[in-house]
Amino acid sequence: MRLVRFSQPSFQTVNDPFDAFTQEIDRLFALPNYSAARHQGNSAFRAPAVDVHEDKTNVYVTAELPGLTKDAIDIAFDDRVLTISGERKLExxxxxxxxxxRERFHGRFERQLAIDRNVDRDQIKAVYKDGVLTVTLPKxxxxxxxxxxxxFN
Amino acid sequence: MNCTTNYSPTATQATPAQFTTPAVNVVESKDQFVLEAEMPGVAKDGLEVSVEGRNLTLVGRRLTRSAEVSTLYREITARDFKRVFELDETIDTARITARIEQGLLRVTLPKVEAVKPRKISVVE
Known part of the structure; x- marks a missing residue:
């Protein structure tokens, strides 16, 4: 048995109960959609959108980081917390x-995720393709x- | 380029909430506009850039994820990207080029020769 390290649930349910509702509101006001609003403006610090998936052998964390170079992304794993950070320079x-x-975000970004699985930290791998970072954390x-x-005897 | 018409009303009505709007930067220089649109998860094959009349339509379709994995947490929308721009008369639609690199679509919109500033040398 393991005590729960973080008070908030690390992972939410797959089907967001508010998703249909939000879509309805967006449709009502004829907004392009709500997720676009998250990308607007240029605050000094931003958390990229992430997904977490798993199969029998790995946990996969994907983050949307379009138009970066490989060296602009830092990945750290410490004490069950995966940190994805970096900077997009102002062009x-x-x-x-x-x-x-100018709508695209520039500046520092950081995202931390509690990984609620036992992970082999030495075997963590990351791939950056089509502007999406995929971190593979082997269980x-x-x-x-x-x-x-x-x-039976 | 007229950026006030971001989304054509007809497109919005025809497909409510089917697309997400990519964030864009536009830089204008004396002979062209360069438009950059964020489309993470879109490869070259999923890209549709079209010009119809004075409308530039950018569509980016995401790669479908393998069904082998189960989802624990989800923030990234599954919706494809779409945005329509009304092009200014000064843009030469025949010479528009586009390329995508690491989920960043870069569209180059050259201005027609006539509107480019020209330096006329004075002959003594």
């Missing part, structure tokens, strides 16, 4: 050009489900 236009519209042997055979 200053060339001398003879001007910014007509430790004892965390994998094991079939226990019942023997």
């Amino acid at each position: 200053v236009p060339a001398q003879d050009s001007a910014v007509a519209r 430790q042997e004892e965390a994998k489900p094991r079939q226990i055979e019942v023997s």
